Amino acid sequence: MKKSYKNCEVSIITREKKKDIRQNLLKIEIAQELGLWEKIQQDGWGELTAEESGRIGGLLRQRLKK
Numbered sequence: 848m849k850k851s852y853k854n855c856e857v858s859i860i861t862r863e864k865k866k867d868i869r870q871n872l873l874k875i876e877i878a879q880e881l882g883l884w885e886k887i888q889q890d891g892w893g894e895l896t897a898e899e900s901g902r903i904g905g906l907l908r909q910r911l912k913k
């Protein structure tokens with residue numbers, strides 16, 4: 848969402864959006880560490896196996912708890 852203030856455009860990011868951005872960046876970081884990022888870029892997140900998705904999700908949960 849953007850608001851104009853005295854001829855300037857200001858982006859407003861809600862807490863939820865910041866949380867989503869943080870989670871997505873962490874997911875990508877974890878995928879890179881696990882060597883899955885190239886596969887995701889080529890085929891998309893939907894092509895990961897349940898095991899691969901579980902690894903990413905488990906590590907994501909651990910890091911978000913910190």
